[in-house]
Amino acid sequence: MKVRDLLLLAFRSFFSNRVASLLIIVVVAIATGVSVTLVSQTTGLVNAVEQDVLYLGPNTVLVENAGNVNIPNGKEIQLNSTLVGDISKIPHVKEVYPVISVSGKIDISGYNKSVNIVGISNYDILGGYKVVYGKLATPANAGVMLPYSVFKSPSLVGKEAEINISGRIVRLKVTGIINYSTVQLLKFSISSKDVIVPLSILQDSLGLNQYNLVVIKVDDPSYDNYVASYIKTFLGPTVIVQGGGLQGISYAIYYSNLFVVSAQQLAQAYLKSTNINQGLSQFISLIADVISIASITLVLTLSTFSQVKDIGIFRTLGMKRRDVALEKFVEALYGGLIGSAVGIGLSVLLGGYFHVFSSAFTYTPIYSTSTLVEFFILGVLTALLGSVYPIVWVTRLTPVETIRRGEL
Template structure:
């Protein structure tokens, strides 16, 4: 008996008892569907991380500094000099200073507005994105001369423009802790988010030098550097570490007073954690495949018992052990393959549905603009799931098939 004949007999056996066949396949269907959904969601999350990296720039390096106990911390000018001395790996630095001030426009107060002091490096004109992932919609961003001259200018969010200026803020003024600032730019609204007080659309960028003049504090704890490219980010990080080690006198390599991370390192950490989580979830989903395999083994054992006389007749007519074995193995593989195909269809539909539902929630919770969540199953995930389902059917179907092949034809013919 060739493969085609065995396959036809397998299909006939399945259609004879449709409900039993469906229940047999159920574990495979659920397991394959779960694996596809988990892999699809994992790919969607990885895609979101990559999109965020592309927006912010793979060459970004963030340094967090703390006081060494004696109050000593590097001055911004010293880090500007560091960049100028290492232009082969560094292209710029932006102090990142938060200002806890009250924003006013006329008689209105905006107490929840976030105010940050930055330099011109914070904005990339080529991509039209800031290092916080914001886009510029109107006007311009902070320039080098604004920082150098401590100009009283600012770039505001869409919420503040709408609420304070009625949608027309360019050239208008507002005040922060009594300092009058001119609006020179407006950020693009985050379409995924509702514009509310304190939201991502309710923020202000201004020259860090102007912020430090207002607060009267010369120390900065957060700096954002840019390297010449993503490939030189690690070398740039080492340059910054070397300088800070000398400044803090930590030649033993213990970075007690600063922490530096590149965008690539952050992405690798996030992807690593997601990979572990996805692996655990896939392993849990694989339990359903194991249960499905046991179900196939059980039903094939029942099928062997029901068809004992048929096996005896075939053996008496000259069928060899390998013919009987291959027939039942093909039947088990066919059962699991059909279950795998149904599971793939179920998983793809569920992945698309959950992707649409969770995508909006994730984008909103992350507060990102221009980021999409795509949970479309990949060809690799589909092929892997189908291959595993067929493999499980063959593996768990071999024992019943081997039992059938070893039946004594005389005993089989006498079976009632």
């Protein structure tokens, strides 16, 4: 038979047997979707930990509010100026940079927006940044830095802005407009749309004294773990809660309501999360593929058996074994192509709405083109492998045996 005729025959056969075709598509979609989801989630988690390690530098310790953590018999410790003062006195601590993040409103030249306001004492916390217009706001020239992603007008520099935080109002001049990327530090993030002000403004003018994050710089990276352990010690004896789930983060330990971690510990967590989560993803993906191949083999065998009489008639009319094999092979190919596309599409569309791995780190699934292509091909190959047994079985029969089995 001509290739065109075989393709058309396979197309009609595939879409006429709707139940079997749908089952093949569903099985391939599940296997492909699971694999893509696991790899993208693992890549996102590893990337989040890696970025924290690279961004912070090797001589850093973080103290952060852990959020809603249920600690039986534990105690809540305030991350405030008193605690920061105690941290500053620890041997080998060089600098301490608290950060405050709070929701509020800003009113300036007709712009009235709800924004997140971040108070910092060191702009290095923002990573790479650029002052597009004006100059940096400092305690000496107390003012507001507007994010370039929201406020792009140079005419706003020098204008007075009214900041309203829970009914407490402070009026400041806009000293500049700054452009920077979103910064993710563990669970705490500074969005590229946040308004930046000197920390002293939020503390002195608005009376805010609860910090969201404290970045500690030590004299030398060799003192990282020492300082982290020292902080955990004077926080007092509390119940230690290890984060649950398949996270592989050995240092995700909460002391009261605070999370304490050094850059070295993050690096170790990074290596562990890489090995555990990548290994787990590969194992689950392998299991999904094996189950998929077995399921497709069963579905195609039953489907082929239901069509065996028709195949026998075609054989008596001159259809060769290789034509039968190719026709069934193409049917499986259609199922693999459609199933892989559906699985990848659902994973990309829905993957950002849930986390497979419970983690001390906030992460976003990362999808790479090469990974999507790889799993698309793997999904197609899974369907083709599932077609091997039914193809071998039906092509070994003679035309007469094929017709006789179809009449049973």
